[in-house]
Amino acid sequence: xxxxxxxxxxxxxxxxxxxxxxxxxxxxxxxxxxxxxxxxxxxxxxxxxxxxxxxxxxxxxxxxxxxxxxxxxxxxxxxxxxxxxxxxxxxxxxxxxxxxxxxxxxxxxxxxxxxxxxxxxxxxxxxxxxxxxxxxxxxxxxxxxxxxxxxxxxxxxxxxxxxxxxxxxxxxxxxxxxxxxxxxxxxxxxxxxxxxxxxxxxxxxxxxxxxxxxxxxxxxxxxxxxxxxxxxxxxxxxxxxxxxxxxxxxxxxxxxxxxxxxxxxxxxxxxxxxxxxxxxxxxxxxxxxxxxxxxxxxxxxxxxxxxxxxxxxxxxxxxxxxxxxxxxxxxxxxxxxxxxxxxxxxxxxxxxxxxxxxxxxxxxxxxxxxxxxxxxxxxxxxxxxxxxxxxxxxxxxxxxxxxxxxxxxxxxxxxxxxxxxxxxxxxxxxxxxxxxxxxxxxxxxxxxxxxxxxxxxxxxxxxxxxxxxxxxxxxxxxxxxxxxxxxxxxxxxxxxxxxxxxxxxxxxxxxxxxxxxxxxxxxxxxxxxxxxxxxxxxxxxxxxxxxxxxxxxxxxxxxxxxxxxxxxxxxxxxxxxxxxxxxxxxxxxxxxxxxxxxxxxx
Amino acid sequence: xxxxxxxxxxxxxxxxxxxxxxxxxxxxxxxxxxxxxxxxxxxxxxxxxxxxxxxxxxxxxxxxxxxxxxxxxxxxxxxxxxxxxxxxxxxxxxxxxxxxxxxxxxxxxxxxxxxxxxxxxxxxxxxxxxxxxxxxxxxxxxxxxxxxxxxxxxxxxxxxxxxxxxxxxxxxxxxxxxxxxxxxxxxxxxxxxxxxxxxxxxxxxxxxxxxxxxxxxxxxxxxxxxxxxxxxxxxxxxxxxxxxxxxxxxxxxxxxxxxxxxxxxxxxxxxxxxxxxxxxxxxxxxxxxxxxxxxxxxxxxxxxxxxxxxxxxxxxxxxxxxxxxxxxxxxxxxxxxxxxxxxxxxxxxxxxxxxxxxxxxxxxxxxxxxxxxxxxxxxxxxx
Numbered sequence: 001x002x003x004x005x006x007x008x009x010x011x012x013x014x015x016x017x018x019x020x021x022x023x024x025x026x027x028x029x030x031x032x033x034x035x036x037x038x039x040x041x042x043x044x045x046x047x048x049x050x051x052x053x054x055x056x057x058x059x060x061x062x063x064x065x066x067x068x069x070x071x072x073x074x075x076x077x078x079x080x081x082x083x084x085x086x087x088x089x090x091x092x093x094x095x096x097x098x099x100x101x102x103x104x105x106x107x108x109x110x111x112x113x114x115x116x117x118x119x120x121x122x123x124x125x126x127x128x129x130x131x132x133x134x135x136x137x138x139x140x141x142x143x144x145x146x147x148x149x150x151x152x153x154x155x156x157x158x159x160x161x162x163x164x165x166x167x168x169x170x171x172x173x174x175x176x177x178x179x180x181x182x183x184x185x186x187x188x189x190x191x192x193x194x195x196x197x198x199x200x201x202x203x204x205x206x207x208x209x210x211x212x213x214x215x216x217x218x219x220x221x222x223x224x225x226x227x228x229x230x231x232x233x234x235x236x237x238x239x240x241x242x243x244x245x246x247x248x249x250x251x252x253x254x255x256x257x258x259x260x261x262x263x264x265x266x267x268x269x270x271x272x273x274x275x276x277x278x279x280x281x282x283x284x285x286x287x288x289x290x291x292x293x294x295x296x297x298x299x300x301x302x303x304x305x306x307x308x309x310x311x312x313x314x315x316x317x318x319x320x321x322x323x324x325x326x327x328x329x330x331x332x333x334x335x336x337x338x339x340x341x342x343x344x345x346x347x348x349x350x351x352x353x354x355x356x357x358x359x360x361x362x363x364x365x366x367x368x369x370x371x372x373x374x375x376x377x378x379x380x381x382x383x384x385x386x387x388x389x390x391x392x393x394x395x396x397x398x399x400x401x402x403x404x405x406x407x408x409x410x411x412x413x414x415x416x417x418x419x420x421x422x423x424x425x426x427x428x429x430x431x432x433x434x435x436x437x438x439x440x441x442x443x444x445x446x447x448x449x450x451x452x453x454x455x456x457x458x459x460x461x462x463x464x465x466x467x468x469x470x471x472x473x474x475x476x477x478x479x480x481x482x483x484x485x486x487x488x489x490x491x492x493x494x495x496x497x498x499x500x501x502x503x504x505x506x507x508x509x510x511x512x513x514x515x516x517x518x519x520x521x522x523x524x525x526x527x528x529x530x531x532x533x534x535x536x537x538x539x540x541x542x543x544x545x546x547x548x549x550x551x552x553x554x555x556x557x558x559x560x561x562x563x564x565x566x567x568x569x570x571x572x573x574x575x576x577x578x579x580x581x582x583x584x585x586x587x588x589x590x591x592x593x594x595x596x597x598x599x600x601x602x
Numbered sequence: 603x604x605x606x607x608x609x610x611x612x613x614x615x616x617x618x619x620x621x622x623x624x625x626x627x628x629x630x631x632x633x634x635x636x637x638x639x640x641x642x643x644x645x646x647x648x649x650x651x652x653x654x655x656x657x658x659x660x661x662x663x664x665x666x667x668x669x670x671x672x673x674x675x676x677x678x679x680x681x682x683x684x685x686x687x688x689x690x691x692x693x694x695x696x697x698x699x700x701x702x703x704x705x706x707x708x709x710x711x712x713x714x715x716x717x718x719x720x721x722x723x724x725x726x727x728x729x730x731x732x733x734x735x736x737x738x739x740x741x742x743x744x745x746x747x748x749x750x751x752x753x754x755x756x757x758x759x760x761x762x763x764x765x766x767x768x769x770x771x772x773x774x775x776x777x778x779x780x781x782x783x784x785x786x787x788x789x790x791x792x793x794x795x796x797x798x799x800x801x802x803x804x805x806x807x808x809x810x811x812x813x814x815x816x817x818x819x820x821x822x823x824x825x826x827x828x829x830x831x832x833x834x835x836x837x838x839x840x841x842x843x844x845x846x847x848x849x850x851x852x853x854x855x856x857x858x859x860x861x862x863x864x865x866x867x868x869x870x871x872x873x874x875x876x877x878x879x880x881x882x883x884x885x886x887x888x889x890x891x892x893x894x895x896x897x898x899x900x901x902x903x904x905x906x907x908x909x910x911x912x913x914x915x916x917x918x919x920x921x922x923x924x925x926x927x928x929x930x931x932x933x934x935x936x937x938x939x940x941x942x943x944x945x946x947x948x949x950x951x952x953x954x955x956x957x958x959x960x961x962x963x964x965x966x967x968x969x970x971x972x973x974x975x976x977x978x979x980x981x982x983x984x985x
Contacts (some may be wrong), residue, residue, distance in 0.1 A: 308834060329837025338835065346835040349828040351946065360825060361836035363818045374816050395956035398610075402946060403953040 008070060009034045009163050009194040010055065010086075015064035017050055024050040026219045028064070032163065032211075037185055037195045039209035041202070041238055047218040048198050052165050055196075056088045057081035068163075087156025091167045093148050095140045102136035105155050112158070126157050130187045146177040153184065163194045170204055182208045202231045202238075214238055252285035253471050257319075258455035259305075259424045264314035266300050274300040275479045278314070282424065282455040287446070289458045289470030289487065293499050297479035298459050299341065302428050305457070306338050307331045318424060332361055337422030339413055339430050341459070343406075347413045350402040354394060355383040357401045358416050365420060382419065390415035391441060407438035414445055425449065428459045443469060463492035477501045613945040618888060618895065620941070621933035622902075628933075629926045643918050650909035654793035661796055664897075664904035665803040665861045666875070670882030671900055672810050673724075673855035675891040677742075679814065680827035680847050686728055686746025687855040688879025689753030694723040695859030696757050699870035700766045702779030702863075712782040716864065717802075717857065724856020725849045727753065732848030736841040742848065750879075757870075768869075775871040785864040797865030799857075806854065807893040823847060855879065884931040890938070903927065 008031055015028040025047050032038040042048050053059045055066065057075030066073055068084045075081045078088070095104050105123055106115045113119040120136050127134040132150045140148060149169060156164055166185075170178045185195050185208060199205050205212060205226070212224040214237045222237050264278040275297050282288045292298055303309040305316065307328035316324045323331055332338065338361065340346035348357050359368040359379050367378035383397045390411045394404055401409055410430070417425065427446060431439040446469060450456060460466045466473065467487045475483040475498040483498040485507035497503050630640035650656050670687050677684040684690075698720040707715060731745035761767040761774040768777035785798035814820035825833040826843050834840050858878055867874065885903055889896030910923035 306835065307837075327837070327839060328834070329839075332837050340835060345829070345831045347832065349825060349832055352824075352828055356821075359821060360832065363821050363825075363836070369818050372817055372819075374818060374821055376816070393957055395953055399953050400946065400949060403950040 007034045008032065009068070010196070011067040011070075012051070012055065013065050013067070015051065015054060015061045015066075017054060017059065017061050024218055025054070025061070028215070028218075028220050030213050030220065032194050032196055034194055035189050035192045036210040037189055037197050037208055039197045039199060039205040039212045040215060041199055041205050041212060041234065042215035047215055049167070050218075051215065052088070052167060052196070052198065055081070056086060056165060082156075082159050082161070085160055085162035086165065087159060087161025087163070088165045089149070089152045089156060089167065089169060091169070093152055095148055095151060097141040098139065100137050100139055101134055101143075101151050101154075104140055104151060105136070105158050109159055112160075123154065123158065126154055130157070130191065131184060146180065149181065150184065161193075163196065164188065165196045165198070167198045169197070170199065178204065202234050206231060206234070251471055252451050252453075254284045254286075254453065256284045256453075257281045257317075258284050258286075259457070260315075260317040261305075262315045262317070264301075264304060264316065265312050266304050266309060267312045273479055275304065278479075278481055280474060280481065282457060284423075284453040284455055285450055286471045287450055287456040287458050287469050289460070289466040289473045290476055291460075291463065291466050291473060291495050291499055292476035296476050296499075298428070298476060300479070301476070302338075302341065302426055302457075302459065305331075305426055306336060329364065332420075333364055335421070335423035337417035337420065337425040339410075339417055339425070339427045341428035341432075343409055343413055348401045348409060351400050353400060354387070354392075354397040354404075354412060355380045357412065358383040358386060358397075361416070362420055386412065386415035386419060390418075390445070407434040410434050411438055411441065414442055418445060418449060422449075422454060424455045424457070426457050426459075429461065430458070431460075431462065431465060463495055467492065467495070475499055475507075483507050609945075609949070613941055614890060614892070614895070617890065617938045617941040618899075618934065621888070621930060621937040624933040624937065625926055625929040628929050629922060632925055633922070638918060642916070643913055643922055646912055646916055646918070647905070647909040647923075650912050651905055654790065656908055658790060658794040658796055659908045660901060660904040661800060662861065662865075663907055664900040665797060665800040666858050666878050667881055667885050667900035667903050668803045668897060669806060669854060669861075670858040670878045671885035671889060671896045672806055672893070673851045673858065674879075674882045674886040675889070675896060676810065676814075676823075676854065677847060677851045678827070678886060678891050680823050680843065681830070682844065682847055682851070683743050684728060684731075684746055684848065684851045684855070685743055685883070686731060686749045686753075686879070687851070687858065687882050688877065689746070689750035690724040690727045690852045690855035691858035691879055692757060692874070692876065693727055693753040694720040694856030695863050695874065696760060696776060696870040697723045698860065699776040699779060699863060699868075700760065702783040703766075703777040703869070706780040706782060709782040712780065713785060713864070716783050717860065720856040720860055721853040722856070725853035728848045728852025728855065729845070732845040732852075735848070736845050742844075770871070773871050773873065775869040777869060779864075779868045783864060784868060787865050795865075797861040799861035799865055802857065803861065806857070807897060811893045819846075858882070881927075884927060884934075887931060887938075888934050 010030070010032040012028055012030040015025050015030075017025040028047075028051055030038075030040070030051070040048055040051070050059065054061050055075075057078045057080050060074075060076070066075065068086070073080075073084055075084070081088075096107070099107070102120055102123060103115075106113070106119045113122045123134065123136045126132070127136075130153075132154055134147070134150055134154050140151065143151065153164065153166075169181060182204075185197070188195055189210075197205070197209060206229070207226075209226055212226060212229070212234065213220055214222050214224065214234065216238060224234060224237070259282045261281075262279050264275055265273060266275040268274050278297075278301065280288060290298060290301075300309065304311050307323075307326060307330075311324055314324070315322060318331070318334060318336065321334070323334070326334075338347075344350060347360075349360055352360075355376070356379075359374070362368055363374070367375060367382045369375055380397060386392065387394060387397060392404070392408045392411045392415065394408060401412070404412070414430065425446075430442050430446065434442065443465075446456060446458070458466065458469055467490060470487045473485040473487050473490065473495065474481050475485070475495065477483075477499065478501065482501065482504045483506070485495060485498070490507055494503075494507055498507055626644070633640040633643065651660070670691060673687045673690070674684060698716045701719045702712070702716050705715065706712070727749055728746065731740075731742045731749060734740040734745045735742045759765060761776070763769055766776055768775050787795040787798050789795050812820075814824060822833065822836075822838045822843060823846075825836060826838055826840065826847075830840060833843070859874065862875065863870065881903060885899040886896060888899035888902070906923040906927055910920040913920045913922060
């Protein structure tokens with residue numbers, strides 16, 4: 001770790017944090033110097049959040065030490081951390097809309113400068129000093145996202161923070177606002193403050209950070225200095241070189257249509273079209289991938305196909321039968337499998353044992369029922385079979401679904417749905433929040449079923465997954481199918497631009513840059529395992545990045561943790577479609593690709 | 603994995619036991635605060651429980667509590683709160699009494715007729731709330747409370763001598779029912795008589811368990827209670843399930859007054875017991891919506907009711923029992939939630955520990971001779 005003489009503001013050494021059965025952080029080392037912006041990068045689920053919760057006093061490390069300004073400390077609550085000058089700007093703002101900026105800032109810190117003129121003067125002073133441009137008397141509800149973020153920053157500065165933790169601060173900002181934020185950050189560091197900047201957007205990290213620490217599978221795998229690092233090296237460090245790519249072998253598409261949707265329209269109460277003029281056909285053995293920024297109608301389409309919402313017009317046909325008016329149960333009995341987007345809300349009974357979860361959705365079918373009666377014995381036996389065949393890691397089938405990790409919950413769902421020999425499978429984000437090992441298994445299951453003639457509708461935010469698994473690609477934008485593409489030639493960037501509505505019709509592939517399309521989308525990949533599991537642990541560790549990612553290969557497939565249940569549930573619902581455009585995965589890689597090829601020794 | 607089964611039983615028992623202990627302790631505090639002996643009332647009440655006539659009273663009373671609590675519990679199992687059990691059982695008992703006074707069939711037809719009358723009356727009354735909920739989105743809590751008030755008025759109307767009422771002194775009755783509708787009890791001589799319909803209560807408990815745990819319908823109902831969204835995605839029609847559950851709940855509620863009506867009073871009068879529906883809510887809570895649990899809770903409640911009058915003879919207030927019932931309900935709500943969360947977390951920890959130790963299912967299953975291919979599983983476990 002390069003320390004150029006400047007004093008250390010925060011030093012984390014050997015931090016290890018275990019959650020039930022898993023290790024969320026393992027032997028983490030982080031050294032933040034005064035007056036710098038230190039970026040902490042890693043995939044979602046790599047353990048960044050846990051680490052920051054530890055630094056902010058929300059969780060206690062099981063091992064390791066925290067030193068602030070060279071002095072060893074223990075935090076038992078955020079209040080302790082604040083007292084030592086640590087401030088956290090959360091990704092989801094913690095502001096009361098109906099209070100003014102001034103009121104929000106003093107709330108909880110009334111003792112510092114009162115709540116009147118003195119506080120207002122202090123706010124102005126901080127605002128001017130760091131160029132935040134905060135006006136204390138506006139109501140927060142009148143502020144835009146960027147302004148709210150500046151209020152949050154001011155809030156922690158007001159409380160005397162010398163080290164600021166910014167959790168994915170750019171996720172909610174448009175590019176110009178990002179630049180303004182970075183200007184603020186430079187202002188902060190020139191005043192001697194330190195910033196810990198959490199992100200997985202490599203372009204941003206390289207432009208703003210003075211130093212970078214990469215975290216993967218719960219452990220620090222290396223540090224880098226932006227000037228000497230290419231985005232590509234960083235991406236490799238971040239995801240490891242073994243990032244599995246979903247590749248479908250030869251085509252298995254037949255000409256037998258399994259699911260046909262014709263001019264489907266679904267309206268919100270009030271008549272606004274959520275889905276309009278949706279038409280497509282999926283054949284036996286075909287995977288149709290649906291790309292789109294979240295919130296553009298994917299959820300509604302799935303609801304309409306599974307029967308949770310009924311179409312306002314249009315026709316859905318399953319093989320020979322028109323199923324438009326069928327209720328959900330009949331559709332499922334007749335061979336529609338369903339891997340829901342939000343497994344906690346739609347796929348599981350969290351507090352019920354695994355074998356009851358195996359019954360869920362198929363209560364009328366063998367082996368779960370014999371006529372009117374349930375058949376718990378067969379259901380239990382079959383649950384054991386699924387657990388073994390699909391490698392669900394559990395000590396038994398009587399444990400509650402909530403006690404399994406996200407990846408294992410998902411494997412159970414996949415196993416359950418596949419066990420009923422579906423003709424048509426709806427797979428919505430099938431590998432979201434799932435660890436790498438489980439991801440590969442789920443891809444295998446989908447591929448295998450496809451070979452046997454299953455028709456699949458695949459919805460995913462992971463463009464690599466979409467391109468790799470699909471036989472046909474469609475792009476949904478604003479409730480309409482606006483474009484189609486051939487997955488054999490299309491690149492994530494090209495797909496990405498259609499997802500923003502910028503391109504329509506049939507997407508033609510343009511000649512790729514010299515280094516080819518492979519791996520250009522590390523940024524996307526980092527973007528996708530969005531939620532659910534907060535931390536991916538690692539059981540082994542690689543100390544330094546001296547020999548690059550290879551050193552970490554020994555770890556074997558990490559288990560996604562049985563995360564803190566409350567957190568896991570919250571996690572799944574956190575993803576808001578509203579901030580969609582900020583997530584468009586295509587922007588980053590398009591840029592990174594250009595300057596990728598330079599290969600420097602590390 | 604019998605371990606986890608055992609644990610579930612432990613957790614199921616821990617909640618009520620903690621709640622009862624807390625309630626007893628707090629009641630003692632009340633006694634001390636009012637300057638009384640904090641232990642003697644319990645000894646007096648326990649002593650009462652050893653007299654056979656009191657035992658008969660307890661069992662008879664408990665049978666009605668039990669049925670009312672089952673009615674509440676079936677709603678609870680799918681997150682419906684039927685507060686209207688009170689109105690439903692009273693109205694049902696009255697209509698059954700009226701039918702029993704005006705129709706005279708042979709006993710083997712008369713008794714089923716009266717039971718069905720009560721079931722349908724109760725289901726009709728709760729069905730109003732059910733229909734309002736699924737068509738207009740009216741909260742069933744509000745609707746059933748209102749329907750309780752309306753039921754009281756309807757009963758007062760039916761009591762008018764010009765309608766079905768028969769005045770006996772100052773008392774309003776519905777006239778004496780025909781003897782073919784009387785359900786014979788078990789005569790224990792001096793100790794009294796156990797209502798014949800006590801067995802109906804037991805039967806209902808068994809049916810309740812079987813339906814919930816062994817039928818497709820029961821699974822759907824429980825799934826709806828556990829997660830409405832997951833149930834809908836699994837193919838349950840939420841509206842139909844709400845209506846069905848309300849109807850069943852009301853139907854059972856309709857039976858709650860019949861043990862005493864057909865076994866003892868043979869008329870619906872001003873003296874007919876009221877408030878059983880509300881007590882049923884507390885009993886269902888304490889019994890964790892489980893038929894066995896509810897049976898214990900109903901007996902406990904009946905004991906507090908029937909043993910407490912003795913306290914008046916020893917210079918204690920019998921209202922101590924009421925205080926205690928209230929405290930039990932309070933303690934139950936708190937302790938169940940605490941135990942539930944604790945149990946979930948504990949299980950997650952244990953599952954984690956077992957996995958970390960390599961106890962994946964394959965290995966266990968092979969020990970019990972279920973898994974054929976345990977080698978493959980061991981490989982998996984060893985990864």
